[in-house]
Amino acid sequence: MxxxxxxxxxxxxxxxxxxxxxxxxxxxxxxxxxxxxxxxxxxDPTWTPAGHGAVSLLELDLPAAEVATAIGTSLGSLVDVRLLDATLLVTAPVTSEALLAAARSAFPDALVAGFGVDLAVLKGVGxxxxxxxxxxxxxxxxxxxxxxxxxxxxxxxxxxxxxxxxxxxxxxxxxxxxxxxxxxxxxxxxxxxxxxxxxxxxxxxxxxxxxxxxxxxxxxxxxxxxxxxxxxxxxxxxxxxxxxxxxxxxxxxxxxxxxxxxxxxxxxxxxxxxxxxxxxxxxxxxxxxxxxxxxxxx
Incomplete structure (x- = not known):
């Protein structure tokens, strides 16, 4: 319905x-x-700080810190990751396109639930x-x-x-x-x-x-x-x-x-x-x- x-x-x-x-x-x-x-x-300035790209990832059963390290290494920049129910919200002071490319390089099997500037996409079951x-x-x-x-x-x-x-x-x-x-x-x-x-x-x-x-x-x-x-x-x-x-x-x-x-x-x-x-x-x-x-x- x-x-x-x-x-x-x-x-x-x-x-x-x-x-x-x-x-x-x-x-x-x-x-x-x-x-x-x-x-x-x-x-929202807390979820997506001004000037930061954002990517929402699903289907990654990993600690947020491990995800941040992997994407940060691929990107060559510090990355913030927070777990919000099933969604890993990734932000960094780069363009959303650059962050998306780094996330896909680090975790090619993860599902991208959304990406952009000033945008947080959250999904869950329940x-x-x-x-x-x-x-x-x-x-x-x-x-x-x-x-x-x-x-x-x-x-x-x-x-x-x-x-x-x-x-x-x-x-x-x-x-x-x-x-x-x-x-x-x-x-x-x-x-x-x-x-x-x-x-x-x-x-x-x-x-x-x-x-x-x-x-x-x-x-x-x-x-x-x-x-x-x-x-x-x-x-x-x-x-x-x-x-x-x-x-x-x-x-x-x-x-x-x-x-x-x-x-x-x-x-x-x-x-x-x-x-x-x-x-x-x-x-x-x-x-x-x-x-x-x-x-x-x-």
Whole structure:
């Protein structure tokens, strides 16, 4: 079934409360997906210090200190690694591309859950409220966050299967629904040189959008092309460092609601996740129309 939440802050005075609000929103979606969850937080100075690249790694059963030594040796720079439930969050005072290359050199079998500047991607198995507590999500700061609660129906319950799928620099995609022609599109993307980490249909959508953005298309064009290419039923939330966008398929059978004030823009699979946001009583609230791309830029 799955649940999506997203929060894009316009008022810098709210940045210190991003994690608190996102944790509450994620918890309200636990009934929609109770087996695993993931979040992406943009701009927390503790998790991702200014000027530092960041890489989130999964499927590494090693102490954080050992991971830091191995990647630091490959990079030739000091590296900080912290274990947050199943995610190893790696940061260093270098570009995210350089850090990513060093991490892949040191641990070629590790799964990269996300990378970029100002971006921490965390995933885990368990009840979303428990994961938010274990991550200390309520203490996070920043200007934007997205989250997903998962009810696995087509693949194993693992951290790697949790959303968001973050396959491009600072890019994240969360998905509620199903793509019916993802196998065909995966073959086409592989023929174009795109590599995949899983057989999950959501990763196909994420790779499709990441390729479009890498080809210098903006997120609205990327999502319009996705709607024209993918069959199925879905609600998608796509974010990068400075933008936040929502789209539904032509049938729009998966639930979604958007709320907007002068201080923030938020979306969720159900209104209950928005009900606790400050000033929501004065928000403009609506259900997104089918195949209409709603996008906001910082």
């Amino acid at each position: 799955c649940g999506i939440v997203g929060l894009h802050l316009r008022n810098p005075e709210l940045y210190p409360r991003l994690g608190e609000m996102l944790a509450d929103m994620l918890g309200e979606m636990q009934d929609r997906g109770a087996d695993s969850a993931g979040v992406a937080v943009y701009g 009840a979303p409220r428990d994961l938010a507590r274990d991550w200390c999500l309520a203490g996070a700061q920043g200007w934007q966050g997205v989250g997903h609660t998962r009810m696995a129906t087509e693949s194993a319950v693992t951290p790697s299967g949790a959303h968001p799928y973050a396959v491009g620099p600072e890019q994240c995609l969360v998905h509620n629904g199903s793509f019916s022609n993802h196998a065909t599109i995966r073959r086409e993307l592989r023929a174009a040189g795109i590599e995949f980490d899983s057989e999950n249909d959501t990763e196909v959508g994420a790779r499709f959008v990441a390729k479009a953005l890498a080809d210098s298309k903006d997120v609205e064009v990327a999502l319009k092309e996705l709607c024209a290419t993918f069959d199925g039923f879905y609600t998608l939330l796509v974010s990068n460092r400075d933008s936040f966008a929502v789209v539904r398929d032509t049938i729009a059978c998966k639930p979604a609601v958007i709320a907007e004030t002068d201080d923030w823009v938020a979306m969720a699979s159900e209104y209950r996740a928005l009900a606790g946001l400050p000033g929501v009583e004065n928000a403009r609230i609506w259900e997104p129309e089918p195949e209409v791309v709603y996008a906001w830029t910082r």
